[in-house]
Amino acid sequence: MTPSATTTTQAARLSVAPMMDWTDRHCRFFHRQLTRRTLLYTEMVTAPALVRGGAAHLLAFDAAEQPVAVQLGGSEPAELAEAARMAEAAGYAEVNLNIGCPSDRVKSGCFGAVLMKSPALVAECLSAMREAVAVPVTAKCRIGVDEQEPREVLPQFLEMVQKTGVSRVTVHARKAWLQGLSPKENREVPPLDYPLVHETKQAFAGLHLSINGGISRLDEAQGHLDAGMDGVMIGRSAYHDPGMLLQADAQIFHEAPSGRSRRDAVDAMRPYIDAHLIAGGKLAQVTRHMLGLFQGRPGARAWRRILSEDSHREGAGLEVLDRALSALPEASLAA
Known part of the structure; x- marks a missing residue:
């Protein structure tokens, strides 16, 4: 059974980031043995691969992974809508649009972080996806790209997203530099701006905002939650030190300790x-x-x-x- 929208929103209090070549179905099944409550994400799956490439097998997952969301990459509204329908039919609890990945492959396909330069197109994509499915449609973005000024761009971008009816967004608290930095460097070199994301949350009380980027421990995650964020997404640290997830249900979701080793x-x-x-x-x-x-x-x-x-x-x-x-x-x- 697909979890309800309320369940996935509650689960988004802590999530494990979608990570290419890492968060495949085997990884997610393993992570689910460590935490019942944390929201899990697929690797990014491109809409063209699903709709035109006959790659529906990329949507395969075990029901035991729930709550689990699929992250889609693309920039063609009708194609993303069809991919979202396929994901919903496969049983995913949420469909997320990637507006944050800075890889060369993503840039050449005109999706990922480069979409922050085309907010009107993003609005079309999100609106088409929301019309196509009943499960929640969410987005993951950066605070800006290249020469954009984050303090101007991020609020404008989120205002546009909110108008589409999307109510949950994860913000990676770094710029993406699409020229001059590799994908790996884009995860480490641009400085983190947590204060901007926190200020933005205060300005968008109606949006469920999760913060992502450089967060490596559950006590750090709890600190962001205590400061007013609705959710925290942890990436590489949850992969390299998955044992931390054993404490997530108790520490982040305030459940009784599972006693699981x-x-x-x-x-x-x-x-x-x-x-x-x-x-x-x-x-x-x-x-x-x-x-x-x-x-x-x-x-x-x-x-x-x-x-x-x-x-x-x-x-x-x-x-x-x-x-x-x-x-x-x-x-x-x-x-």
């Missing part, structure tokens, strides 16, 4: 991995997302080494997972 999360992955292997999949396709589970704990290096080296071997199965676990002291497994 990292070992419990690994054990919960066994049936999923077994089914994946029986279907012809490779162990490494799943375990590559689990490498950081014991980050900062005794035995973490051995865990990563065994999974990294042995999961790629022909015929690798659950015995590799057992061997990696055996390299960890009980204290690391129990927490």
Whole structure:
């Protein structure tokens, strides 16, 4: 069953960012073993690939991942509307438009962050998507691109978004420089401007705004929430140190502690991995997302080494997972 709009809005109090080559369905299933409440996102899926490229398989996911949102890339309103319909039919709880990715491939396709230079087109796209589906349509943007002045552009952009009826936006608190910086540099070089995003939230009380960019710990996330943000999106840190998500339901959503350990999360992955292997999949396709589970704990290096080296071997199965676990002291497994 697809979660309700209310459920996904509540889940957006904390979300894991859509990340190309990282947040695939195996990653999301794993993250869901760590947190029941956090909103999860797909990698960006391009509308042309879905509508013209016959790539509907990119929408495959396990119902256990819910609440989960799909992020679409594109700039043609009718095509995005059709892609949104396909995503809704596949069972996604939310459809998000990418207005923040600065990669060369995105620029050449005239979508992603470059769309911040075409607010009227963004409005057409969002309106078409909202008319096409009943699930929430949301957006993820930057504070500006290239020579734009964020303090002028961001409020104008959000005002336009709000007029389309979209009520939830995630703002990456950095500019995107589409000329001169690589996608990796665009995640690190432009300075973060958290105060601007907080001020913007105060000016747009009716919008549900999440803040993204450089947030690496749950206490940082809670700080942004305490300061008035509606939600926080964590990216690379949640991927490289997924164990932090074990505390998310209690710390961010104020639920009773689950008592679940990292070992419990690994054990919960066994049936999923077994089914994946029986279907012809490779162990490494799943375990590559689990490498950081014991980050900062005794035995973490051995865990990563065994999974990294042995999961790629022909015929690798659950015995590799057992061997990696055996390299960890009980204290690391129990927490």
